[in-house]
Amino acid sequence: MKDFRYLEDVTTLKLDEDKCIGCGMCEVVCPHTVFKMENPKVSIVDRDACMECGACASNCPVEAITVDPGVGCASYIIQKWIKGPDAIIECC
Amino acid sequence: MKQIPISKFETDSSASDCCGNDQQKKDCVPPLQPFTIPMVDAVDDDAPCCGPKPGPPSSPYEKPGYRLYHFVKDFAETPVGFIPRIGTSLKGSDIFGTFRARLGVSRDRYRVAPGLYCVGTPDEESPVLVTANYKLSFDSLRQELPGIDAWILVLDTRGVNVWCAAGKRTFSTEEVIRQVHGVGLDKLVSHRELILPQLGAPGISAHKVKKECGFKVIWGPVKAKDLKAFLNNGRKADTYMRQVTFSMGERMVLIPVELSLIVKPSLAILLAVFVLAGISPDIFSFSAAWFRGLNGAAAYLLGVVAGAVIVPTFLPWLPTRQFYIKGLLTGVIAGIIMILLLGSSITRLESVTLLLLATSVSSYAAMNFTGATPYTSPSGVEKEMRQGIPIQIIAVVIAIVTWVAAPFV
Incomplete structure (x- = not known):
């Protein structure tokens, strides 16, 4: 997957290292090896590979990770622009 | 763990063999205990033998109202x-x-x-x-x-x-x-x-x-x-x-679904292309609608192919990370090829239209492919859409103006 790089400095991914307990679950679930366990805590080693799928955040037992997960699909985003961020959108 | 005994239901050896020999009968009836009552042999002694041999009986696992x-x-x-x-x-x-x-x-x-x-x-x-x-x-x-x-x-x-x-x-x-x-x-x-x-x-x-x-x-x-x-x-x-991973095979297999999703809007757009093509100094010309419309439709379809087929297929080799730019590039190339093929049969304004139409459609279709990839972040897609969509809209507006204006100059 290293052949495919998308835009840099866009991801909403944030890691609160104070909260991290070093369980390594984020490293396991990330499909783009964004995280690496560096004992005793995890760190973000490839931030721009993040596709904001949200797997790390939903599997972090101490909520040390936040990310705005979403659908990276153009028609979804257009509908969100038109109908507002809270609208329920049928898409993809 | 116990497996269900699969025992063949015993058939009466005196039963008629109107519709088959022993071998065929063996293939016929293996009902299983827990699900069925014993099955009656399909053929009576005096049943008339007509038509092709009946198919196998229902599976013993079938239940009324369900499909196995x-x-x-x-x-x-x-x-x-x-x-x-x-x-x-x-x-x-x-x-x-x-x-x-x-x-x-x-x-x-x-x-x-x-x-x-x-x-x-x-x-x-x-x-x-x-x-x-x-x-x-x-x-x-x-x-x-x-x-x-x-x-x-x-x-x-x-x-x-x-x-x-x-x-x-x-x-x-x-x-x-x-x-x-x-x-x-x-x-x-x-x-x-x-x-x-x-x-x-x-x-x-x-x-x-x-x-x-x-x-x-x-x-x-x-x-x-x-x-x-x-x-x-x-x-x-x-x-x-x-x-x-996102290999060429993995990308190409997604193309038909992407195309199927744009069939409906495409029909409306093609109708508009033909109608606009007919506007002429004599108010409306059906022959112009048809012949100019065909060129417009071809440019539109070329744009779809350039953006929704070529871009996904050659994704890693096309320059820039923004999908809308990848689509602009393939669209421009498709448009230029089309203009060269049509040669002097179209006016200069018409060739501008066809080029812009193919380019904007390709750019939009390529941008839509972000939704099918496993590596584009929504924040990134939104960012490139803020750049790409204004460009696409401007190109389409100019295309419409030149398309309608072409017969009048």
Whole structure:
């Protein structure tokens, strides 16, 4: 997957290292090896590979990770622009 | 664990052999105990023998009001009831079904019933594999399981694959818990582990699953084809099993669905192209609508091909990371080729129109492909759309103006 790089400095991914307990679950679930366990805590080693799928955040037992997960699909985003961020959108 | 005895129902040797010899009769009637009452032999002594030989009797596993899936071989008797045992090889109808789904034909109805299945002869210590009820997901899992004894827990993801269902939150913590409780998994297996495909992780909180139903989530490989190695590896996914890939084959297989999604808007756009083509100094010319319209339609379709076929296929080799720019480039090239082919049969204004139309359509179609890739972040897509859409709109507006103006100059 290293052949495919998308835009840099866009991801909403944030890691609160104070909260991290070093369980390594984020490293396991990330499909783009964004995280690496560096004992005793995890760190973000490839931030721009993040596709904001949200797997790390939903599997972090101490909520040390936040990310705005979403659908990276153009028609979804257009509908969100038109109908507002809270609208329920049928898409993809 | 006990398997259902498969005993052939004894046929009366004195029965008529009007419609077949002993060999054919042997192929005929094997009803199984737990599901059926004994079957009456199909043919009476004095029945007239006409027409072709009747087909085989209904499967003993069929029940009124239900349809038996062709991939169910038989049923395993377990403490939680009879569990369908499924085959691991795909039949012609599965492959045809995959083909149809890939073309986008009734893709949303291509599902299997959620719940518990099994492969091989699993027992209380066998692994539990969790998947989605999209038939393509189910098939790609079961075809990797020859020689493996396992339980398969199919979640109700509304017929959507694991990755997309996790994004839509139908492959979810709640659904895992609901199915685990619903099938009584704790009465079936002695261990407390579920193996989930890693791409389901966006929808699942492993620690919540553990808390709510006592089962620990083990994240399996991204691809079903690595499952065997994963199971033999002490249920540990190597780095390569945890990463998504996006090879040319994986990209091209997505193209037909992308195309099927734009058929409807395309019909409306093509109608508009033909109508606008007819506007002439004599108010409306049907011959102009037809002949100029054909050129416009061809430019539109070329744009679709450039953006929705060429861009996905050659994705890593096209310059820039923004999809809309990749689409602009392929669109410009497609447009120029078309203008060169048409030569002097079109005016200069018309060639501007065709170029802009092919380019903007290609750019938009390419931008839409971001939704099908496994590496574009929504924040990134939104950022490039803020740049791309204004450019596409300006190109289309100029195209419409030049298209309508061309007959008047």
